[in-house]
Amino acid sequence: MFAEVCGQQGPWALLLLWCISLSAADLSWPCPQKCNCRQDTLEVNCSTKHLTGVPEGLPNNAKRLDLSGNRLKTLSRRQFYGLSKLEDLDLSENVISMIEVEAFQGLKNLRFLRIKNNRLKIIPVGVFSGLSNLRSLDISKNEILVFLDYTFQEMGNLREMNAGENDLVFISQRAFVGLLSLQELNVDRSNLTSIPTEAFSQLQSLTKMRLRRLTISILPNNAFRRLHQLRTLQILQWPSLETLNSNSLIGLNLTTLVISNCNLSAVPYTSLRHLVYLRYLDLSYNPITSIQGNLLGELLRLQEFHLAGGSLLRIEPGAFRGLVHFRLLNVSSNRLTTLEESAFHSVGNLQTLRLDRNPLTCDCRLLWVVRRRFRLNFDGRQPTCSAPDHVRKREFRDFSEVELPVVFICRQARILDRQTQEASVDEGINIQFECKADGYPPPSITWLSPQQTPLSSVGRIRILANGSLEVRYVQVHDTGAYLCIAANAAGNDSISVNLKVRSFPRNYTSPYFSDEGWVETSLPPSTNSSEQVSNPYPFDAKTLVIATTMGFLSFLSSVAICFVFMFFWSQSKGQIKHTATIDFVPRTSMGGSGDGADTGRFTMKLI
Known part of the structure; x- marks a missing residue:
């Protein structure tokens, strides 16, 4: 019957059935x-x-x-x-x-x-x-x-x-x-x-942990022990974080580590050295000034290194040596003037390089980058020259091949005054040796001691800001040849100076330099006790009088304090008799026994 009705009514019957079913569904939900x-x-x-x-x-x-x-x-x-x-x-x-x-x-x-x-x-x-x-x-x-x-x-x-x-x-x-x-x-x-x-x-x-905006100033040793499955660790925006202890990341098998927007002043090499599975390292927005050479080589699988927005002044040669899988370096927005090819294990593996927003000096040290300007990926941000002036603000892609040998050049370091410097002096004086050099880029000056060890800018023998060598309070063992080396990317130059120090006779009045400082004496210090002159009177009369007087006054003060204490103590014991009567029998002038003699009496007042 229902089928016959549907057949007679056609699509209207189907529409009616759909509405009825929809209403029933609405009632059930x-x-x-x-x-x-x-x-x-x-x-x-x-x-x-x-x-x-x-x-x-x-x-x-x-x-x-x-x-x-x-x-x-x-x-x-x-x-x-x-x-x-x-x-x-x-x-x-x-x-x-x-x-x-x-x-x-x-x-x-x-x-x-x-x-x-x-x-x-x-x-x-x-x-x-x-x-x-x-x-x-x-x-x-x-x-x-x-x-x-x-x-x-x-x-x-x-x-x-x-x-x-x-x-x-x-x-x-x-x-x-x-x-x-x-x-x-x-x-x-x-x-x-x-x-x-x-x-x-x-x-x-x-496998992933994010710690952001904490107030912890130091990451202690074994901070994340037992987290062997952790692969990504993000430490973000800790302005008080200045130090990572050497074993703070021990036990971790990280592939990604981000320590960004903190207060690290140096790359935490000792904390990173065991992270042999690390592929991605981000230390951006930290006040790090340099990436040292040959200290990241244990990160065998490292592919990306980010240090954007820092205070980088220098990336040393060999900084990424041993990193055979290294693909990307981002050091944008720093204070780098150059980046030498020798910093990398192989520049052929490098695919992406971010050098933008750095005050780059366009000379021979950056020629390797410019020659790869069409193959390297700069992530859409071309490096720009800041010096020399005639190429200032020019992007690397704007240079033609003809310009490269003219613009990106260096001039070898050369010491200006090669006149022989020799000095023969007595002990105790100060002396300086000059070392001025020229070149492009400006060369760095280093000095080597007679033992061929590098000298620094601190100590008795030091390098001054102008490159000169200063030897203060010269001593006999300072004698020898000192070597000045001027070096830049185009080459080195060197010159040696000679210093001879004469010692004083033993009976000659002269100053000498000791661990306590500069000392004036008639004889140099001696470790032989038999040569020392003993003084039978180590103190003079004035010293003895002062010492005796101070000791006597101290004694009187102690006695006075004792009497005052006894007086107040006696006052606290109740009724006290202030007089005492003493009876006595005087001796006879004849030396008798005294039997029947008159007795005497006197009264004593107590204070």
């Missing part, structure tokens, strides 16, 4: 008031509806529930108990300050939970009970002060947790117990005063 529901995606959207509580009548088979941007204050126990199919729950940007224990009980299929930007100060143990299948948890931008022991113990499948931008001051040692699968952790902008090493050591599946 209720939607709370003020919320928007989509049955096709099983999504309930209650975002920014000014709700003060979780709405009632939520469909039991909903997979996504968005309650963000409302005015929720509290989540009660088993608040979402009937939503066993729920996979994604967003509670962000509310005013939640309290979550009761087992608030999420029953959400056995929940995968994503976001509670960021609320007012939580503490998370009681048991709040996350029942979330055994949770994969991602975001509790950032709250006011959480502490993570207690076993806070996350039932979240064995959690892979990612964002706990950044809280007021964290302490993480208990067992706070992360149970997070057996956690791979990524962010603890940003907290008030931690030390690395919670014991807590982190529970996260043995962790």
Whole structure:
């Protein structure tokens, strides 16, 4: 009968049947008031509806529930108990300050939970009970002060947790117990005063960690022990971080390390030396002034090195020697004037080079870069000459092949005055030897001692700022030939000077230089005690009188203090007799026994 009616009515009957089925479906999938529901995606959207509580009548088979941007204050126990199919729950940007224990009980299929930007100060143990299948948890931008022991113990499948931008001051040692699968952790902008090493050591599946805007000034030894699976460590925006201890990263097998926007003044070579799996190193925005030679060679797999926005003045020859896989160097926005080819193990492996925003001097030292200007990737930012003046502000790509031998040139270092310098002097005086040189680029001046050891700008024998050598308070063992070397990228030049120091006779009055400084004496110091003249009177008469007087005054002061103490002590003992009567029998002038003689008496007053 129904088929006959459909056949007679045609498409109108089909449309009627579709409307009836749609109405029945709507009746079976209720939607709370003020919320928007989509049955096709099983999504309930209650975002920014000014709700003060979780709405009632939520469909039991909903997979996504968005309650963000409302005015929720509290989540009660088993608040979402009937939503066993729920996979994604967003509670962000509310005013939640309290979550009761087992608030999420029953959400056995929940995968994503976001509670960021609320007012939580503490998370009681048991709040996350029942979330055994949770994969991602975001509790950032709250006011959480502490993570207690076993806070996350039932979240064995959690892979990612964002706990950044809280007021964290302490993480208990067992706070992360149970997070057996956690791979990524962010603890940003907290008030931690030390690395919670014991807590982190529970996260043995962790592969990525980000620590941003902490106030810790030093990274201690064994800071991340037991994190053998950690591959990416990001330490960002620690303005107080100045030092990494030598074993601070021990035990890690990192492939990516970022220590950016901190206060490191030098590359932490000793802390990095064991990171043989490291491929990506970023030390940008630190006040590092140089990259030394032959100290990164143990990072055998290093491919990228970033040190942008620093204070780099020099990259020494051999800085990247031994790095056979090195592909990218980013040293933009520094104070480099040049970058020599000798800094690299092989420039043929180099693919990307960022040299922009440096005051580059375009001479022979940069010729190797210009010749590769069409093959190297400058990441869209061409290097620019700052000197010499006639090529100032010109980009490398603007130079033609004809110009290269004319512009990118150097002139070998040459010592200007090659006149022989010899000096024969007595002990104790100061002397200087000059060494002036010319060349392009300006050569550096070094001096070698007679023992062929380099001299420095400090000490009794030192190199002055103008390149001269100064020997102060010359001594006999300073005798010898000193070598001045002027060097630049085009070559070296050298010249030697001779110094001869005459010693004084033993009976000659002369000053000498000792460990205590410059001493005036009639004889030089002697270690032979038999040659020393002993003085039978080590003190003069004036010294003896002063010492005796001071000793006598000290004695009188002590006696006076004792009498004063005895006087006050006697006053505290009650009634005191101030007179004493003494009877006595005087002797007879004849020397008798005195029997029957008159007795005498006198009275004595006590003070």
